[in-house]
Structures are given as C-alpha cells and as structure tokens.
Amino acid sequence: MTQSTQGIKDSVQRQFGQVAENYRTSAVHMAGADMDAMIEAAALQGHEHILDAGTGTGHTALAFALRVAHVTAFDLTEPMLEQGRKLAAERGLTNLDFRQGDVEEMPFEDAAFDLVVSRYSAHHWPHPARALHELARVLKPGGMFLLSDIVAPADPTRDTFLQTLELLRDPSHVRDHSIAQWSQMFEAAGFSVDVAFEWRLPLNFDLWVTRMATPPDVVNILKWLYEGAPEEVRRVMDIDTANGSYDFTIEGALFRGRK
Numbered sequence: 001m002t003q004s005t006q007g008i009k010d011s012v013q014r015q016f017g018q019v020a021e022n023y024r025t026s027a028v029h030m031a032g033a034d035m036d037a038m039i040e041a042a043a044l045q046g047h048e049h050i051l052d053a054g055t056g057t058g059h060t061a062l063a064f065a066l067r068v069a070h071v072t073a074f075d076l077t078e079p080m081l082e083q084g085r086k087l088a089a090e091r092g093l094t095n096l097d098f099r100q101g102d103v104e105e106m107p108f109e110d111a112a113f114d115l116v117v118s119r120y121s122a123h124h125w126p127h128p129a130r131a132l133h134e135l136a137r138v139l140k141p142g143g144m145f146l147l148s149d150i151v152a153p154a155d156p157t158r159d160t161f162l163q164t165l166e167l168l169r170d171p172s173h174v175r176d177h178s179i180a181q182w183s184q185m186f187e188a189a190g191f192s193v194d195v196a197f198e199w200r201l202p203l204n205f206d207l208w209v210t211r212m213a214t215p216p217d218v219v220n221i222l223k224w225l226y227e228g229a230p231e232e233v234r235r236v237m238d239i240d241t242a243n244g245s246y247d248f249t250i251e252g253a254l255f256r257g258r259k
Contacts (some may be wrong), residue, residue: 024083025055026211028201029120034148035063037197038117041146044068048114053103053135054121058084059094064117071096072113074103075121103131111128111140119148123166123176132189136259145191145257150201152176153221153236160203161225161233162250168222170212191257198253202238205246222246 023029038060048068052061057080061073065088075081075094081098088096100133101107103118104127116135125131133205135145135165152175161176166173177185181197209219226243226248234240238249 001228003064018077023080023211024087026059027238028203029056030058031063033199034058034119034197034201034252034254037199038119038146038148039063039067040193041254042115042117042144044115049112051113051135051138053106053118053196054124055098056080056121058087058098059226060117060119062087062091062093062123063234065093065096068115069095072108073098074101074106076100076102076111078245083225083245084204097177100196104134106134106138108138110137112138114140115141116143116145118146120150122147122149124172124174126174128177128182129188132185132191136189136191136257138258143208143259145255145259146196147187147255147257148197149252150176151177151253153251154178154180155232157230158233158236161174161229161237164225165222168218168225169209169214182253182255186255191259193255193257194204196254196256198251202247202249203247203251205248238243 031071042064044067046068050064050068050071052058052064052071052073055073055075058073060066061071061084065071071229073081073084078100081100084098088094103125116139131181139145147185152162162176166176183193209222214222223241223246224247228240229237238247
C-alpha cells in the first residue's frame with residue numbers, strides 16, 4: 001500500500017471515528033427511497049448470506065438482517081462498527097456479525113457470499129476499481145452486487161462544485177463518480193451492470209455539517225461557495241440562499257451488478 005493510500009484510509013478512520021455516534025442516528029442513513037429500492041432489487045429468498053461492504057454504523061446490514069439468513073457487516077472504522085453492534089443489540093438481531101477491515105483487501109474466501117451490498121460508502125474508497133474486483137471475488141457465481149451512492153454529474157462545472165463541497169465538509173472524501181464511470185468499473189471487474197434506481201436526495205445543510213463535525217470556519221466557506229454558485233448549479237441543486245437556507249439536493253444511483 002502506498003503512503004498516499006494509507007493516508008486516505010487513516011483520514012477515513014480518524015474522521016468517522018470521532019463522529020460515529022452521529023451516524024448511528026442519521027435519518028439519511030437509517031432509511032430512504034434508495035434503501036427500499038435496494039431491498040426490492042435484491043429479490044431476497046431468505047436463505048442468503050450477505051456482505052455489507054462499508055457498513056458504517058450498520059443501518060443497511062440491519063435492514064437486510066431482517067430478511068436473510070446472515071449478514072457480515074464490514075467496515076474500516078471500528079468505532080462505527082461498535083455503534084452498529086449497539087443497534088443490533090437494541091433490536092435483538094443476532095444473525096449478523098461486525099468485522100473490521102478494508103474492502104480493497106478482504107479476509108474472506110472466494111465465492112463466500114450470495115449477495116454483496118454497499119450504501120453511501122464507495123466515495124471513500126481510494127481505489128474503487130480494486131475494491132470492485134475484491135467484491136467480485138467474494139461473490140458466488142451468479143450472485144449480485146448492489147451499490148448505492150451519490151453520483152457525480154457529467155457536467156464539469158457541477159462536478160467540480162460537488163466535489164469541492166464534499167471535500168471541504170469531509171476531508172476523508174475521495175470522489176463521487178459518475179454513472180458512466182461506475183458502469184465502466186463494474187464491467188472491468190467482470191459484472192454485467194444496469195442502473196436499477198435513481199433518486200434526488202434533499203439534504204438539510206445544518207444537519208449535514210453537524211453530522212460530520214465540520215469546523216465553523218469551514219462551514220462559513222461552504223456558505224460562501226453556495227452564495228456564489230453559478231446559476232446552473234443553483235438550479236439543479238435546489239440552492240436558494242435568498243431565504244437564509246443553505247439546504248440543497250444531490251443525485252444518487254443504485255447500480256446492480258451480476259457476476
């Protein structure tokens with residue numbers, strides 16, 4: 001592993017380790033239209049053994065645990081996993097385990113899982129193509145991989161604006177990839193891929209920065225960027241600072257890969 005890659009992963013652990021409890025109670029991560037679409041796309045039979053890659057505090061793993069035989073909830077950051085264990089205990093769920101590790105170098109055997117899922121995690125992966133090859137490796141032949149995440153616009157202006165916001169708010173952010181970029185990476189990893197669902201995610205600005213404990217001076221920079229955003233960005237992202245609100249909307253997609 002290169003020094004720069006290790007630095008990114010250290011940043012992820014540092015950043016999320018200090019805000020893990022905030023993500024345990026995050027409404028965005030607990031539920032949503034994309035979660036419902038992910039469960040529907042999985043076409044579950046009840047016997048599946050599932051891997052949730054980049055589980056965070058385990059909201060997706062817990063939702064699937066209600067419907068399958070077993071879930072392995074896997075994440076880089078131990079404090080996030082600890083919050084997931086607490087949630088599982090509170091709900092009396094025992095058919096899942098929480099394991100710490102790196103999606104780019106997983107400790108699982110080949111063809112270990114019937115289904116792999118990942119939600120709101122992949123924009124933190126330094127080498128997403130490498131992670132996809134690993135996920136394909138641990139998936140059984142004929143299995144499915146469902147990836148739900150924020151996607152970057154194809155338009156360069158909007159893309160630059162989004163990546164800037166993300167990185168200022170969260171220094172561990174790597175990149176939101178476009179639908180075309182994800183599709184190419186899926187195919188290169190040996191998946192056939194389609195987009196099962198697209199949605200627009202409205203975000204409350206204050207909750208968004210509070211969840212990540214963004215420093216006040218950086219929050220002010222973010223507000224300054226919003227106020228000076230190009231009209232095309234303001235229109236698509238539903239930015240209207242005239243009323244004193246900095247709330248906005250971003251786009252997401254659910255990718256369905258078949259091995």
